[in-house]
Each structure stands twice: as C-alpha cells, then as structure tokens.
Amino acid sequence: MHSQTFYNSVRVNSTRTRRRQLMKCLTAHFYAGASNAAKKPFDILFFGRDEFSCNVFKQLHDARDVWRSISIATNPDVKTGRRGSHLSISPLKLLGESLEVPVHTIPRRKVDFRGWVPPPPFTNTNEAHVSVPASETHLLVTASFGRILRPSLLHLFPPGQRLNVHPSLLPAYRGPAPIQRALMRGENVTGVCVIDMMEKKEGIDAGSVWGCESMVVPESATFPSISVELAQTGGNLLVTVLRDMLLGKARSIPQPPVSSTIPHASAISASDAQVDFTSQTALDIVRLSRAISHQRPISTTMPDGRTLQLHHLSVSRSHDNLGPVEPGWAVYSPHTHTVLIKCADREWLSVLKLKTQDRALLAAKEWWNGVKGLGLLNEGMLKLF
Numbered sequence: 001m002h003s004q005t006f007y008n009s010v011r012v013n014s015t016r017t018r019r020r021q022l023m024k025c026l027t028a029h030f031y032a033g034a035s036n037a038a039k040k041p042f043d044i045l046f047f048g049r050d051e052f053s054c055n056v057f058k059q060l061h062d063a064r065d066v067w068r069s070i071s072i073a074t075n076p077d078v079k080t081g082r083r084g085s086h087l088s089i090s091p092l093k094l095l096g097e098s099l100e101v102p103v104h105t106i107p108r109r110k111v112d113f114r115g116w117v118p119p120p121p122f123t124n125t126n127e128a129h130v131s132v133p134a135s136e137t138h139l140l141v142t143a144s145f146g147r148i149l150r151p152s153l154l155h156l157f158p159p160g161q162r163l164n165v166h167p168s169l170l171p172a173y174r175g176p177a178p179i180q181r182a183l184m185r186g187e188n189v190t191g192v193c194v195i196d197m198m199e200k201k202e203g204i205d206a207g208s209v210w211g212c213e214s215m216v217v218p219e220s221a222t223f224p225s226i227s228v229e230l231a232q233t234g235g236n237l238l239v240t241v242l243r244d245m246l247l248g249k250a251r252s253i254p255q256p257p258v259s260s261t262i263p264h265a266s267a268i269s270a271s272d273a274q275v276d277f278t279s280q281t282a283l284d285i286v287r288l289s290r291a292i293s294h295q296r297p298i299s300t301t302m303p304d305g306r307t308l309q310l311h312h313l314s315v316s317r318s319h320d321n322l323g324p325v326e327p328g329w330a331v332y333s334p335h336t337h338t339v340l341i342k343c344a345d346r347e348w349l350s351v352l353k354l355k356t357q358d359r360a361l362l363a364a365k366e367w368w369n370g371v372k373g374l375g376l377l378n379e380g381m382l383k384l385f
Contacts (some may be wrong), residue, residue, distance in 0.1 A: 039246065039248075040068065040136070040137050041065065041066055041067050041068040041137070041246070042066060042067045042068065042137050042138070042139040042161075042242065043067070043068055043069045043070075043121055043122075043135070043137045043138050043139065044060070044067045044069070044070045044071070044139045044140075044141060045071050045073060045118055045119075045122055045138075045139070045140050045141070045157075046060065046070065046071065046072050046073070046141045046142075046143070047072075047073045047074070047140070047141065047142040047143075047145040047147075047149075048072070048074060048092045048142065048143045048144055048145050049074050049075045049090050049091070049092055049144060049145060049146060050090075050091055050092070050144050051091055051227065051228070051231070052143060052144040052167070052227050052230070052231045053074075053091070053092045053143045053144045053145070053231075054091050054092050054095045054231075055228055055231030055232050055235060056143040056144075056165050056231050056232075056234050056235040056238065057072070057092060057095060057096075057143070057235070058095070058235060059232065059234075059235025059236050059238065059239055060141070060235055060238060060239060061099060061101070063239040063242070063243075065243070066239060066242040066243055066246065067139075067242075068137065069121070070101060071101065071102040071103075071104060071119060072092060072093070072096040072101055072102065072103045072104065073104045073105075073106055073118065073119075074090040074092045074093050074096070074103065074104075074105060074106070075090045075093075075105065075106060075108070076090075076105040076106065076107070076108050077089050077090075077093075077105075078108065090105075093105070102119070104118075104119050106147070110147065113147060114150055116153075118153065118156060121135070121138070122138060122156050122157075123156065134155065134156055134157055134158045135158075136158060138156065138157045138158065138161060139157065139161045139162075139163070139242075140154070140156075140157040140161065140162045140163065140197065141163050141164070141165070141238065142163070142164045142165070142197065143164070143165040143231070143234065144165075144167075146176065148200050149197065151199045154197060154199065159196075160196065160245075160252065161245075162196060162197035163194055163195070163196065163197065163210065163238070163241070164194070164195050164196075164197050164205070164207070165192060165193075165194055165231075165234040165235070165237075165238055166178065166192065166193050166194075166195055166205050166234075167179050167190070167191075167192045167227070167230040167231070167234060168182060168190060168191065168192070168193070168265065169189070169190060169191040169193065169212060169214060170193045170195065170205060170209060170212070170255050171206070171255045171256055171257075171258045171262055172262050172263055173263055173264065173265040174203075174204055174205035174206065174258075174264060174265060175204065175205065175264050175265030175266050175267070176265065176266070176267045177265045177266065177267055177268050178190075178265040179223055179226060179227055179230065179291075180223060180265070180268055180291040180292050181263060181264075181265040181266070181291075182217070182265075183217070183221060183222075183223060183226070183287060183290055183291035184272075184287055184288055184291045184292070185263060185287075186283075186287050187217055188216065188217055189214055189215070189216055189217060190214070190215060190217050190226070190230070191212060191213050191214035191215055191230075191233075192212070192213055192230050192231075192233050192234035192237060193209050193211065193212040194209070194210045194211045194212075194234070194237055194238050194241050195207040195208065195209050195210065195252075195255075196208045196210070196252060206255060207255075208252035208253060208254050208255065209252060209253055209254075209255060210241045210250060210251075210252045211237050211238075211240060211241045212237075213233050213234075213237050215229065215230070215233065220290075221290065222290040222291075222293075222294070223290065223291055223292065223293075223294050223295075224294055268292050268295060268296060270296065272288070272292060272296070273288075273292060273296040273297060273298055273299050274299050274300070274301075275288070275298060275299070275300050275310070277300070277327040277328040277341060277342065277343045277344065277349075277384065278327045278328065278344060279344055280343060280344055281343050281344045281345045281347045282315040282316070282341075282343040282347035282348055282349040282350075283315050283347065284343075284344075285298065285310075285313060285343065285349055286313050286314060286315055286349070289310075289313045293311070297309040297310070297311065297355070298310045298311075298313065300384045300385065301384065301385040302356065302357075302376070302382075302384065302385075303376050303382070303383055303384075303385070304374075304376065306356055306357040306358075307356075307357040308354060308355070308356055308357070308384065309354065309355040309356075309361075310341075310349075310351045310354060311351070311352065311353040311354065311355065311361065312351070312352035312353050313349060313350065313351055313352075314349075314350045314352075315347060315348070315349065315350070316333075316336060316338070316340055316348040316349065316350035317348070318346075318348070319333070319340060319348055322340075325342045325381075326342065327342050327343055327344055328341070328342065328383055328384050328385065329341070329342050329381045329382070329383055329384075330342075330381060330382045330383075330384055331380065331381045331382070332364060332365065332368035333350075334365075336350055337352075337363075337364060337365060338350040338351055338352050338364045339351045339354060339364045339367070339368060341384060351364060352364055353367075354367040356370075
C-alpha cells in the first residue's frame, strides 16, 4: 500500500501498467506545506452506520491524541421481517455503546433528518435551533453514512474540518457504491480517500482531497473482504490527516476534472442483480456475485416465470463435449456436480447451489432433479431468461 498519494487512474489492465500507475502514486504527496491548524485536539462528531463505518471508527477511537471528545450519530433501530419480528440495530451504535462513546440517533425519515439538531458541544440546546459559532476544535467525519448533510449542519464546523472517508481513488467512483462498482468492473487497483464534505449543489464526493492511499485488489476479492481492508486503511489515513492538521502541515488539493470515461458508483438496484447471459460473460457474472451478493442475490428467470437465485459461482472450463449451445441454456454436469450455464463469449458459468422462488436453497444435483420432475427440460437442457 502507498500512503499520502494521489491516484487518478480508473482501470489497470496489465501488471506493467499497474506498476507504472502505482509508481505514479508515490510521486504526488498531500502533506507538504502548511495550513491553518487546530492546535488543540478535536471535538469529533462521527456519522456512520455499517461495518465499514465501524472499522474506520475503531482506528479513530484508538488515536486518543487527535481528539478531546468524540460522539457518534447513526441510524435508529428499525423493525424488519414479517410483522416487525426482527430489530435491525446499527452496527456503529453497538460499537459505540461497547466503547462507552455517546451515541445519538438521527430521525428515521430523511425529511425529518433535515431539521435534526446535533448534540452539544456542536449546538446550543438551551435555545431551540440556535447554533453556537463554529469552534476551531469542532470536526465532522462521515464514513458510509448514506445521508446528505444539509448546508446548515455542515456550517456548524469550520471549513476544512468536514471530512468524509470515501473508498475509491477519486474522482473515479463517486457515489454510494464505490466498492461494488469497482469489483463489478474488475478493477486491479482501488483505494480510499479522505476528502472535504461539500454541499450537495457543489457535487457528491467532489471535495478537495486531504489524503489518498491505493491498494491492489486481490483476484478473488469480495465486497466483505475488501471492505474491511479499505475501512482499516481509511481509518489509519484519517488519523494521519488529523495529526498533520494538528501540526499545521496538512494540505488539501482539488480533485482532477471528471471526464466521460471516469466511472460513477451509482447505488445498487434490483436490476443489477438480474443477469443477462447473452451479453454478460461468466467472468462478468462471477465479478457481479463477488460485488453484490452480500446485499442482493444474483438472479435469472425460469421458463415458468419464477425467479431463480444463483449461489456459489465460478467460471468453468470449456465444455466442447456439449456441442454448440446458445447463451442461457443450462445443464447439470455430474463431473463438476454443478449446473453449467452458457454465457456470452462462449464461457460457462458453474453454479453450486440454486434457489427457486419460494423454495429452499438446494445443491445443484438436488435442484436439477426437481426441475426434471416439472417437465421444463428440452433435450436434457433448461432455458433461462
């Protein structure tokens, strides 16, 4: 890994190119020169919610030299499941309580969050909705928070002390799903940046960069595995930036202009999980599974219209013995003990487990035997859509 660097490549297609881009990272440093310093440790309000937020917060909490006080703002508990039988609790809330850190919950509805007032010392609660002047020690940090902060909330903190930890090498993958989109595209290199928070009208994830660190993406990386590493890296980078701020030597630089070739990280939707065997290769679908299967199952459609989930995917070797087969046709292989599905570019997708709509998850052989009993096969094969 390479710290205190700026990286502006969005795709690395060879080992030689990767090495050249990483060397470029080493030549552009963020922490040169001087800026206004908050000479006293910070009073920090940390916004987050999920495991990524937790791993960033752990690094920040351990760095006792950079903060005088620290508080958490996170999502409220939400009832989920049938008839609200399950209570979903923010992982960051649980972490904060275990560390005896003050935890404040925001309103559940986004419209109500617009009027939410932060806790002291960031606002004066003796007079309703009256803000105290921005203190030089006040610092706002967000990490995978998932909400837009209104301008009046941002302005409770001094310029340069409204920070976001974003898991991509900006300006590539601005948006809410940078890790997933990078994995879907098969990026060889990714990273994390500490940036200024800006008002929505000025651009999402478009703030000046205080620090950036790159890392090589393992070939078999999944969202859960690489998210942990990026969060830990981002937490350490955040602490480094804050220490440099306290020493008066931190400096931010504007992001490069965004061109049409730089990918965006739009939110993951249900349509992303629906595969198209005529246009997607087996490798495309495996990458998709590694990127989003933790939040949405990879799906296709049975001939009878029911949804079919595909689990535990891999690219299979060539199966010339099956003859010419069009994309979307599936067959059970007793040699691999998986269902094989023909994809674009003559590739085969190997599926170890499957789940038909309203049915249990089954091993490939058991599932295939059930399909045979439904009379859906055509010459020993099944057409998927």
